[in-house]
Amino acid sequence: MIGAKVAPVKGAPIKEAPVVEVKGLNISFRTASGVIQVVQDVSFSIDKGECLAVVGESGCGKSVSALATIGLLVKEQSIVTGSVLFRGEELLGKPESYMRKIRGGGISMIFQEPLSALNPVTTIGEQIAEVLVAHGRAGWREANKKAIEFLELVEIAQAPQRVKQYPHQLSGGMRQRAMIAMALAGEPELIIADEPTTALDVTIQAQVLELLRRTTKERGTALLLITHDLGIVAETADRIAVMYAGQIVEEGPAKEVLRAPAGPYARDLIASIPSYARRGKGLTTIQGTVPSPANFPTGCRFHPRCRFAVEACAASMPELTTHGTDRSVRCFRADEIAGGAK
């Protein structure tokens, strides 16, 4: 299955190896009612300084894939197969002691809700400094000084005072900035941001996102941005992977995918973004609901909700195939749809 898939080829002739390369990732959970597969055959790679946005409705498996990449799924409850290559090294199956060095130092993570993701009874400064100490980057004294520098880096005013404060004393936007500082502190090569702006006010979402993108770009850090909000992707991401029901259904450069989505799901998803340009025409919605992992439909998992579905869609599952030069899509009728079929 993995062999059948054509990896996206970059334009540059001499290319550095990607920072992270996930191949054929399958994730299942052990539940009371048996083993349930939630992620199937997910592959992606991110280069140095690049930002990949994984987009999809809630429950499509994007957060789970991210947690599996950093090895944070509870081992007793989950089965992860496939391959996660980080700097060319396989992470799956590595012992906890090895993963501990990777986490924070090689890959770090930003969570959705900063208030609960930050320790409520420890100062911001200490939570940043402990990353530096844990990875041997500095002793406590020096780490505490560096914590101030990192807070300044994420544009928090009065950083020397802020390091001594607790999360509840900061505003929502500042908390998420502090989370970003924490993620940057270990000088990682990959940052996974799981819905980093969902819990924030709309007015500061853009600021925080811009900050995240700029700091990562400056440092050449790869960024895996997980979001259900297509609106924020256009400005931020270099590439997009659209997920549906545990699978990647479309992948390609952000601008191209947004301008001309190839598969029907991405098409509907993009059409459902409310925009001023389409005012007066009513909002577009996708009919039906996301199927639960316990009963994914046979064939193409999107076919019950798809406007373009034909009999073949229910019979067998389409593969993720190349589409154009730099894109791939999982749909039998991608070419027809692109050609203007209804």
Added chain:
Amino acid sequence: MSGATQTQLPVSESPWRQARGRFLNTRMGPAGLAILGCIFLFVAVGSILLPFDFYVVPQPDVISFTGRPPAWGRPFGETGMLQLDVMTLVANGGRTSLLIGFATAIGSITIGTIVGVIAGFIGGKLDSVLMRLADVFLMIPSLFVILFLARIFQGEGGGGVWSLVIVFVGFGWMGLARLVRGQVLAIREMEYVEAARALGVPSLRIALRHILPNAIGPLVVAAPFIVGGAIVSEAFISYLGFGINPATPTWGNILSESSKFLQQGNWWWIGFPGLFIVFTALSVNMIGDTLRSALDPRGRK
């Protein structure tokens, strides 16, 4: 006129049915019920087959000051001094102890519910007086208060069963009233009650039909603990001599007598009533804890 197919709607189970299912699905709940059932059976059958009469003096074949250990024909052994049969005492004592336990639970719940519903529904002065009273009671160790009330009501040598139940109820209703009041206050604000009020349903009917049935969960959970608490309290208070008149066998009275003989090594005298108290307390805890998780699906793990 044929061919009309009727689609069958799934039969939705009532919350109580669901709770019963969850209760029976555990190991602890049915086990607790089984233990309590065995104790009941033993007490009921035992007190009929082996009636206790204070004025009947046993004529043992061997005189022994410390009593005799369990043997064939006297499975729980014999007491010291009067050489009474311990099994007879435990069965008849159990009848009194269980009666006190259940009477206390019924009395406390009845009064607590009435006062709690009134306080929560009418509010105002009564409500604040009630709550301040409860605050003050919380400042004094409850054991001190119960002992003092028992001493006053039961006199120096112990008294009747019902006066002790009154003491327990007199102390026990307060916590329940608070519980019910909180529940009523929360439910009163819910939309279906608002809706009933908007439709012009009379207050009393709202209280009885809409609020009370939904406030009952915590009471059901509290009931087993009250039964257990009252049985243990009776035992301790009777042991101290403020409880039931020693002429009436209760588990506490047996302990009170036998504890004086503790150093003679006749463990069966104190051991069997003690075991019965422990198993009763354990079984009601098991039932109560399982009820709690069965009635509150969100709190389940």
Added chain:
Amino acid sequence: MLKFALRRIGASLLILLATTVFIYALLLAAPGGPEQKYANNPRFTPQQQQAYVKALGLDKPVLVQYCRWLGACRRDADGIEALIGPAGLPSILPSFLSGVTSGIVHGDFGYSYENGNSVSERISGALLPTLILAGLSAALWLSLAVILGVITALRNGGLFDNAFSVFTYVAAAFPTFILGFALISIFSVGLGLTPVSGMTDGRLSPAFGSDAYWSYFSADPGVAINDLARHLILPVATLVTISVAGDARYVRQSVMESMAMEHVRTARSKGLSSLRINRRHILRTGLIPFATNIGLAFPFLVSGALITETIFSWPGVGRLTLIAIGNLDYPLLMGILSISAAAVAIGNLISDLLYAVLDPRVRL
């Protein structure tokens, strides 16, 4: 912080005052005063009884009685004048200012109906044995509760966790006095390892707390402490077993809740060592609720463990309470109840302040 503390202290004092009023009313409503003790004796004439009541001030209005007990009124004056001490200042002020020495605010708890001893002397005599027993037990069970609760939470689902949860469940259902009897039957009567009851061995030493005891103690402290320790084993074991069960379950529960919190996942995502995750991120948040509960154990140190003290004939405040109830010794009872209510208030205060200190989220 200071403002918060002062406000809390003020509120506690008010509740405390209300509580003493309530207890006073309760005791006054109860039957049986000192004059009733000989009521059935034909030689105790009604005139004598009257004089007795008058001498104790029991003929005065309830408010005046309470006021005198509190120390806000002088005993040797009536009406409004009683509120002002001989020095011309309000009677409620400390003795050196007001010149008034009666009433609990001046340290005078009255005299026991039972034997005419000073109530404060009787209580303070019982306080040391209670402190030894309750203090030792509380120190043991609180630390055991933390250790066991944390271990079982971090290794939850393991063999030790399961065995321990069965133990805590059974122990929580065990009535204290039955556990006490069981321990006495097994260890004292059956195996002869420990004394049955009491605080000291009566054949060797004078009664605990007497002057004779202290000279015996200083003559050979080793022997005296050894004797005391042997007598402490069973009551301490009883109290610790009963109390550790509930507290360990509480600690386990809150540590488990803390383990499931999102910030712990963040800590793991930072690559911290498990020692640091446990200590700094799980226990730091998970133990705050229990730490603040320690203040609630404080009343126990003063009012004592009534049941345990009774079973083991430990001469502490708990047993004294029982004696006072048995004899309807109201001044003694009033003194004990007020002191234990004060202990509850102080314990709650400690809890609140501790919470404010430990948890930065509490805004003052």
